[in-house]
Amino acid sequence: MTRGRVFGAIAWREVSTVARTRSYLLLPVGLLAVFAGTLRAGGGLEGGYVPTAVDLLLPLELLVPLVAVALGYRAFGGDNDDRPVLLTYPVSKRSLVAGVFVGRLVGLAGIVGTPLAVVGVVVSRVGGHESRVFATHGGVDSPVLFVRFLALTICFGAVVLAMAMAASILVRSGRAALAAALAVGVAVVAGGDLLALAGLTADAIGDDALGTALAASPNAAYRGLVLETVVGVATDRGAAIDTAAAVAGLAGWLLASLGSVGLGVDRRPLTGLRVRTRELRSRAVEALDR
Amino acid sequence: MSDDPVLRIDGVSKSFGSVEVLSDVSVSIPSGSVVAVVGPNGSGKTTLLRTLVGDLRPTTGTVSYVGPDTDRPIGYLPQEPTFRPGFTAAETLAFYSSLLDGRDPEPLLERVGLAAAADRNVEALSGGMRQLLGIAQATVGDPPLIVLDEPASGLDPNMSESVFGTAAEMAGSGTTVLVSSHDLALVESTADAVVVLNRGSVAAAGPVSDLRDRFDVDSLRGVLNAVVGDTEAVAVVGGTR
Numbered sequence: 001m002t003r004g005r006v007f008g009a010i011a012w013r014e015v016s017t018v019a020r021t022r023s024y025l026l027l028p029v030g031l032l033a034v035f036a037g038t039l040r041a042g043g044g045l046e047g048g049y050v051p052t053a054v055d056l057l058l059p060l061e062l063l064v065p066l067v068a069v070a071l072g073y074r075a076f077g078g079d080n081d082d083r084p085v086l087l088t089y090p091v092s093k094r095s096l097v098a099g100v101f102v103g104r105l106v107g108l109a110g111i112v113g114t115p116l117a118v119v120g121v122v123v124s125r126v127g128g129h130e131s132r133v134f135a136t137h138g139g140v141d142s143p144v145l146f147v148r149f150l151a152l153t154i155c156f157g158a159v160v161l162a163m164a165m166a167a168s169i170l171v172r173s174g175r176a177a178l179a180a181a182l183a184v185g186v187a188v189v190a191g192g193d194l195l196a197l198a199g200l201t202a203d204a205i206g207d208d209a210l211g212t213a214l215a216a217s218p219n220a221a222y223r224g225l226v227l228e229t230v231v232g233v234a235t236d237r238g239a240a241i242d243t244a245a246a247v248a249g250l251a252g253w254l255l256a257s258l259g260s261v262g263l264g265v266d267r268r269p270l271t272g273l274r275v276r277t278r279e280l281r282s283r284a285v286e287a288l289d290r
Numbered sequence: 291m292s293d294d295p296v297l298r299i300d301g302v303s304k305s306f307g308s309v310e311v312l313s314d315v316s317v318s319i320p321s322g323s324v325v326a327v328v329g330p331n332g333s334g335k336t337t338l339l340r341t342l343v344g345d346l347r348p349t350t351g352t353v354s355y356v357g358p359d360t361d362r363p364i365g366y367l368p369q370e371p372t373f374r375p376g377f378t379a380a381e382t383l384a385f386y387s388s389l390l391d392g393r394d395p396e397p398l399l400e401r402v403g404l405a406a407a408a409d410r411n412v413e414a415l416s417g418g419m420r421q422l423l424g425i426a427q428a429t430v431g432d433p434p435l436i437v438l439d440e441p442a443s444g445l446d447p448n449m450s451e452s453v454f455g456t457a458a459e460m461a462g463s464g465t466t467v468l469v470s471s472h473d474l475a476l477v478e479s480t481a482d483a484v485v486v487l488n489r490g491s492v493a494a495a496g497p498v499s500d501l502r503d504r505f506d507v508d509s510l511r512g513v514l515n516a517v518v519g520d521t522e523a524v525a526v527v528g529g530t531r
Contacts, residue, residue, distance in 0.1 A: 009388040013374065020376035079372045084345040085427065088366045089389040 007095045007102075014103020017080070018071065024111065027067055032115035034059055039119070045126055048141035052123050053149040053230050056116075060153055061219045065160045065185040067111055071104045072164030073181035076265065083265065097262050101162060108157045113150060120146050149230045156222035159250050160188050162257035163218070169264035192217015215245035218253050225250075295356055296321040296435050296466045297342065302351035304337055304490075311337045313490045314351070319468055321357060321434065324461045326477040327470040328510070329487035330518050335470040336369050338487065339439045342468070357434040357466070361390055365433035369440050371424035373412040379423050380408040383430065390431040398426040401456065403449075417444040425453060429460070436460065438469040442476065454480040478510040486517050493517040 018024050035056060039045045044055035074080055086096065124143065167184045168177035196213050199205035205213045214220035224241025297319040304312040312334045319325050327335050340346045342353055343366045355363045373382050383395030399405045402422040407415060415423065421444050428436050438457070442450035454476045457467040461482070471477050477484065478498055486494040486501070494501055494517055498510055505516040 006389055009385060013377075013385055017374060017376060079375050082372050082374070084340070084343070084368050085366055085371070085386075086389075087344050088362060088364050088433070089386065089431075090361050091389060 003092065003095050006089075006091050007099045010091070010096060010099025011103035011106070014075075014100055015106050018104065018107030018110070024070070024107065027070070027111045028114045031063060031067075031112065032118060034063065035115055035119050045119075045123055049120070049123050049143060049146035049149075050141050050231055052119060053146060053226065056119070056149075057223060057226055060112075060156075061223060062189055064112060064153060064157045065188045065219070067108060068157050068160035069164045069181045069185040071108055071111075072161045073168040073177050075100050075104055075165050076169045076261075077177045093262055093265055097258060097265055101165065101258060101261070104165075105154075105158050105161060108161055109154050112157055113154060116150050116153065120150070145230045145233060149226060152222060152225050152229070155250060156218065159218050159254045159257070160185070162254050162261065163188065166257040166260035166264070169261055188218050192220050196220065211242040212245045215242055215249040218250060221246035221249045294321050295319055297468075298352075298354045298356055299342065300352050300354070302338075302341060302348045302353060304334075304341055304346060305349045310349075311490050312341065312348075315487075315490075315492055316351075317485055317492060317495060319435070319466060320483070321466050322461055322464050323482040324457050324467045324469065324480055325483045325485065326481035327468065327485045327487060328472070328474065328477060328514060329493075330514075333487040333518075334490040335487055336439055337490075339366075339437050339468070339470055340368075343437050355435070360431075360434060362431040362433045363435060365428035365430065365436040367421075367424045367428040367436075367438045367441055369443070371420060371427070373420065373423065375413045376411065378409050378411055379404055379415065379419075382412055382423065383426055386427055386430045395426070395430075398429055399423075401429070402426045403452065418446065418449060421445055422449070422453075425456070432465070434464075435466045435468065438467065440470055440472070442471055442473050450476060474510045474514065484510065484513075486514060488518050 038059050039052060039055055042051075042055035044051040044053075076083070083096075120143065123146065163184045164181040167180035171177050171180050192214070196205065196210065196217065199213060200210065211224070214224060221241065224246050225243065228241055228243050228246075295318040299315055299317045299319075302312055302315045303310060315334075315338060327338060329335055337346065341348050343364050344353075345366075345368075357363060374385075377385070379399060380395055383398055387393050387395055396405065396408065399408050402425050404419060404422050404426065407419055412420065412423065421441065425438065425441055428438060436457075441453050441457075445453060450473060454469075454473075457469060458480050461467050469477075469481070481498060483497050484495065484501060485492060494504070494513065496504075498513075501510070501513045502508060505513050507513055507516055
């Protein structure tokens, strides 16, 4: 049995779980309704792909974390938690974490990506002439920019999904897992921006370091990357954020969160440490007695 | 039953904080036998079984699997098995089977009498049927050692008898079955050996007939009463905190 097959089996079970959960299936419908309302008010549809992305950016900063929390908080909880049984199969911790994360991420990509793709198709029908051009240079609205926007949105979702899974796996009960995952959601939506604002007003963060500081906050990094690599390309107005720092910030949150899930997944992350501490203590006592 | 052990438990203790739930447990589980772990509520049966399957790490001591080399050495039915909602009984077993050899789950469902419910979603199964599905899951991949924590819980008397009968059949074909149960009559009629736990320690162990002779009683219940004493209170190990 290869690791790849185990990973595939676990990931497929997660995808099937998302697809079979009716409440999850309502999420893309809800998102599409919010997008429709937002675009109707903002008028981005007629403007083309980039104005549409600008209109949807703020709602997505709020809604993507909500979807990620909904998918992540029960990934290892309640009836979904069969870790004691999986331990008796040749399933490595890495395959389990990777399989659950990738499976749920596919679900998230479907839930967020489907209504965004519908919006993209609508823009291609009602957008201006310029929106039907596949741009080969800057300054032109293009479906390529909207695909880039969609990809960045799913990457942002992946980071928050991993954070929600990490928060929920470190607590035992279902309610505590929901509370922990929601706390992550609130922290992602508002925490980074508030900290940056507090740093600015307290003169702890200088104007020149603001772009780098914002990169440490997942939603600010996402917003900055969209402004830089989608809006900035078409309008020639970039420099919203330090791009490399933003990518590093998102990658750092993703890897740290998945690492935490890996630590928490064996249900006794601190046991080994406690045992070693106890052994060290008894050795120290013996040495002192001598 | 063979004299070769399939599992060795040497000086295993398990503490949760300051509460020691298992204390210096040492037992060998012979291969091809049905071994029952019995004891009053709170005696440490579930903690012992969870430690044996690797769900809990012993605070001290070692658990060594010394049976045949295989992809899945130990099958496990937890005390409260969980199944992914939205999946049928057959799909549930097919998933676990796909982690090993991908064999058809149908014969496993037939073995536990669940073939007729193969296409029923797990959330629509009764408590007893979920228990049977859990037992079928424990046998996926034909592990040499199967650990069943309270397999008869929630089953009617006939089904309980059938589960223990299946355990005896599996032992007859070389599989070792380690089972915890409060149904002492079924244990007495099925188990080759019994481990009696009391307050986290092994109070007695051996074939049922030997234990009856040693305590000069005529049933396993008599053995348990002799070891534990008549009490109506749950044993609370480690004091009140």
